[in-house]
Amino acid sequence: xxxxxxxxxxxxxxxxxxxxxxxxxxxxxxxxxxxxxxxxxxxxxxxxxxxxxxxxxxxxxxxxxxxxxxxxxxxxxxxxxxxxxxxxxxxxxxxxxxxxxxxxxxxxxxxxxxxxxxxxxxxxxxxxxxxxxxxxxxxxxxxxxxxxxxxxxxxxxxxxxxxxxxxxxxxxxxxxxxxxxxxxxxxxxxxxxxxxxxxxxxxxxxxxxxxxxxxxxxxxxxxxxxxxxxxxxxxxxxxxxxxxxxxxxxxxxxxxxxxxxxxxxxxxxxxxxxxxxxxxxxxxxxxxxxxxxxxxxxxxxxxxxxxxxxxxxxxxxxxxxxxxxxxxxxxxxxxxxxxxxxxxxxxxxxxxxxxxxxxxxxxxxxxxxxxxxxxxxxxxxxxxxxxxxxxxxxxxxxxxxxxxxxxxxxxxxxxxxxxxxxxxxxxxxxxxxxxxxxxxx
Numbered sequence: 001x002x003x004x005x006x007x008x009x010x011x012x013x014x015x016x017x018x019x020x021x022x023x024x025x026x027x028x029x030x031x032x033x034x035x036x037x038x039x040x041x042x043x044x045x046x047x048x049x050x051x052x053x054x055x056x057x058x059x060x061x062x063x064x065x066x067x068x069x070x071x072x073x074x075x076x077x078x079x080x081x082x083x084x085x086x087x088x089x090x091x092x093x094x095x096x097x098x099x100x101x102x103x104x105x106x107x108x109x110x111x112x113x114x115x116x117x118x119x120x121x122x123x124x125x126x127x128x129x130x131x132x133x134x135x136x137x138x139x140x141x142x143x144x145x146x147x148x149x150x151x152x153x154x155x156x157x158x159x160x161x162x163x164x165x166x167x168x169x170x171x172x173x174x175x176x177x178x179x180x181x182x183x184x185x186x187x188x189x190x191x192x193x194x195x196x197x198x199x200x201x202x203x204x205x206x207x208x209x210x211x212x213x214x215x216x217x218x219x220x221x222x223x224x225x226x227x228x229x230x231x232x233x234x235x236x237x238x239x240x241x242x243x244x245x246x247x248x249x250x251x252x253x254x255x256x257x258x259x260x261x262x263x264x265x266x267x268x269x270x271x272x273x274x275x276x277x278x279x280x281x282x283x284x285x286x287x288x289x290x291x292x293x294x295x296x297x298x299x300x301x302x303x304x305x306x307x308x309x310x311x312x313x314x315x316x317x318x319x320x321x322x323x324x325x326x327x328x329x330x331x332x333x334x335x336x337x338x339x340x341x342x343x344x345x346x347x348x349x350x351x352x353x354x355x356x357x358x359x360x361x362x363x364x365x366x367x368x369x370x371x372x373x374x375x376x377x378x379x380x381x382x383x384x385x386x387x388x389x390x391x392x393x394x395x396x397x398x399x400x401x402x403x404x405x406x407x408x409x410x411x412x413x414x415x416x417x418x419x420x421x422x423x424x425x426x427x428x429x430x431x432x433x434x435x436x437x438x439x440x441x
Contacts, residue, residue, distance in 0.1 A: 018146045308372050341358060
């Protein structure tokens with residue numbers, strides 16, 4: 001916690017509120033000057049002169065603007081409660097009375113999750129909220145604390161729910177072609193199942209490509225959740241410029257998008273937000289009838305962003321394990337060897353050798369690599385590295401001299417990159433097609 005003055009104070013996360021976008025922490029060292037809260041009804045402050053503190057954070061700087069404001073009107077909002085509208089129209093300001101007691105504060109309300117929304121709430125939902133409403137929630141923490149929001153490790157934080165399907169958003173043409181116009185609002189909702197991962201919950205339930213996912217019925221939710229997806233999140237990725245990647249400057253490689261559909265999308269995020277262990281019923285349309293299947297929200301296998309990784313400082317390269325969506329894109333079997341390059345440091349040995357993100361390293365010095373731990377062991381204490389590298393369907397051998405310092409990202413790197421042209425193959429990388437990297441000193 002960063003106070004207005006002084007050093008940051010360590011704090012322990014306690015909980016977040018179910019209905020409001022805020023969290024509670026316990027400070028290791030108490031801070032002076034705690035804000036007092038008003039006990040008066042918000043209606044009593046209409047047309048009264050109030051102190052307004054508009055606080056924003058830009059980078060590492062906290063900026064406060066102080067002025068006077070008035071509550072000009074009220075509006076009925078969530079749960080038919082009264083919410084103030086300030087005369088200045090500033091919804092991001094904290095309002096204090098003449099005794100410097102907090103009257104209202106900007107806070108987002110956490111909405112119930114929907115399949116269409118990627119997040120439960122956003123900063124755009126900020127609203128001036130009477131502090132009394134937040135106090136009510138704090139007084140009933142056992143019922144108001146979000147039990148699903150608990151501190152997680154980095155690995156756990158990247159967990160996603162798993163149904164095991166790839167989906168394409170419906171439109172009017174798809175809805176009419178599949179005879180689901182009446183069930184999907186003429187294609188405004190619903191999604192076409194385009195692929196089902198083996199051994200997934202969907203596969204075990206008998207779901208196949210061609211099924212139409214219409215809606216979800218979730219325990220504890222009074223209304224069904226309509227499935228609405230964004231078309232651009234589920235489109236094709238055939239246009240990824242594999243054949244022109246050598247033209248990309250090293251400093252821009254990190255900005256390359258993934259060539260495969262992201263495992264985290266609005267649908268998987270919405271399932272995740274429901275909470276692991278939550279039971280739900282999915283409605284599908286298939287073969288002229290509506291089919292219902294029972295599921296439980298479970299954790300997916302590791303995906304690219306959550307996969308174990310290893311960063312080699314000497315190579316200037318980070319690799320990750322091959323995950324289910326990566327193997328599907330590259331048409332790799334579960335027992336095919338390889339780790340995938342996820343990051344290349346400009347000017348490092350790997351960069352000078354012409355390595356790029358999303359290439360797959362299958363062998364190191366002719367030894368098969370099955371995971372990042374293997375890769376770490378195989379490159380340790382080696383003076384020379386001989387990497388079998390696949391770029392989509394093309395392969396090559398890359399030799400890197402580990403005894404010389406890394407090259408720069410200037411002319412040498414650009415020349416090296418322009419000369420590296422992987423050649424097409426159908427099997428392991430051709431051992432005669434070699435590139436040796438020995439950077440200039």
